[in-house]
């Protein structure tokens with residue numbers, strides 16, 4: 001299948017590009033190469049004749065029309081987005097423009113292309129979204145997000161993603177565009193940009209710096225290894241029912257404090273400090289404004305309808321991730337000097 005993947009130089013998009021090429025799909029990677037992108041993320045696939053790259057911005061409709069016409073994809077997997085909640089608090093405008101207007105542009109470009117080709121039945125527009133659109137769950141671990149949970153986004157990031165989800169559904173209902181949606185929990189793994197919690201903890205630990213935990217560290221997230229997410233996306237693309245959404249999660253709930261302690265224990269084992277333990281570097285810092293208490297996915301639909309389940313346990317995935325960062329300084333070191341990385345963002349102090 002010929003896939004147009006947007007955001008393929010980012011964290012999840014690049015995992016999808018690597019997996020799709022490895023499985024024999026032709027891939028056009030469309031990415032604007034923002035601060036969050038890294039072309040090296042796709043290096044394992046870049047030499048394949050199945051891979052092509054288009055530097056383009058999803059806010060640029062003319063560029064999208066050209067790429068659809070020249071590349072003639074059979075499906076779109078839309079991952080390009082501004083993705084960092086803390087940055088959305090300081091600068092929500094970029095999130096509205098890329099996540100909402102950009103998705104609108106992509107939908108319109110896809111619709112024009114699809115209609116121009118006689119509305120081929122097999123075409124798919126797969127929109128990749130987040131569980132954060134559902135808001136925040138209570139502590140009771142029997143309660144989880146299903147596909148029928150009402151939307152209740154609470155950060156500029158999740159509100160912009162929720163808006164884009166609504167646009168995608170509307171383009172299906174109104175114009176018949178054959179869409180698929182997925183809402184996934186927190187991802188982790190190799191090539192995770194070093195402003196997100198897990199890489200920050202690993203890299204600060206090794207550098208002897210504080211391991212910052214927002215608030216009391218009780219916020220709970222449901223963690224999924226990024227390569228399992230990529231596998232789930234291809235499963236939904238191939239087998240998902242048009243117009244339907246699928247929640248994707250790892251059924252691995254951890255509080256931030258538990259997660260950081262686990263990472264410290266892995267680091268203690270893989271690269272022990274000369275004296276003491278990494279957990280001694282944990283430091284509690286001011287909480288994020290509006291910090292959602294808990295996210296957890298009920299993955300019954302994707303498991304029962306499509307037979308998908310994660311392949312990597314969180315213990316194994318975290319171990320692989322720590323080992324990857326320890327072995328790949330040449331990847332993460334230059335990214336640490338990009339704008340905003342290593343600074344405390346999203347306290348509301350720099351709001352627009």
Ligand SMILES: NC(=O)c1ccc[n+]([C@@H]2O[C@H](COP(=O)([O-])OP(=O)(O)OC[C@H]3O[C@@H](n4cnc5c(N)ncnc54)[C@H](O)[C@@H]3O)[C@@H](O)[C@H]2O)c1
Nearest residue numbers: 007009010011012032033034036037057058080081083187
């Ligand atoms: N990271 C997670 O835990 C998670 C969980 C669920 C869903 N998601 C969703 O998955 C998608 C990918 O997330 P990620 O963590 O890989 O993000 P990321 O920030 O690592 O990558 C985003 C990519 O999109 C590109 N991009 C940004 N603005 C663009 C624009 N205007 N035009 C073209 N390209 C642009 C960037 O250059 C970057 O390569 C996002 O839509 C996000 O909402 C992420």
